[in-house]
Amino acid sequence: MSQFDSVSVVKKANVYFxxxxxxxxxxxxxxxxxTVGxxxxxxxxxxxxxxxVMEGVGGSCRVRLKGQDGKFGEWKTYGEGQSFDVPGNSSFEIACDEPYHYVCHFG
Structure with missing residues (x-):
């Protein structure tokens, strides 16, 4: 799906880092x-x-999830059309060498 129909969009951007x-x-x-960003x-x-769930819609990134032991795991690469799951109450490191366009699905 390349677009979302019949939705409401919050006009003010979420700006991080x-x-x-x-x-x-x-x-x-x-x-x-x-969120689309x-x-x-x-x-x-x-x-x-x-x-x-982070869904890549353009570009690529490398990601490593923090395990239950509190340490980050191995780097994995994701590109357009690929997604990765992040558990709740956790963290992940993401590294991008180019703009990475994504949709973040919550819940």
Whole structure:
């Protein structure tokens, strides 16, 4: 799916890490929400509250998840059309050498 229809979009952007990650919140009629955004070339660590699925829609990235032992695992590469799951109450490091466009699915 290349677009979302019949949604509400929060006009103000979510800006993280001094503008290295910018997204907009998309709200669906059924109450679900997603964010649509871009991560510029950088290496960033994100913390999660709820579980997330990160869907790549452009570019590529390397990701490593923090394990239950508190240590980051091995790097894995993801590109357009690929996704990765992040557990709730966890964190992940993402490294991008090019702009990485994504949809973050919550819950």
């Amino acid at each position: 001094d503008g290295k990650c910018v997204s907009h919140t998309v709200q669906f009629a059924d109450g679900t929400k997603k 871009v991560i510029l070339p950088s290496s960033l660590v994100f913390n999660t509250g709820a579980p997330e």
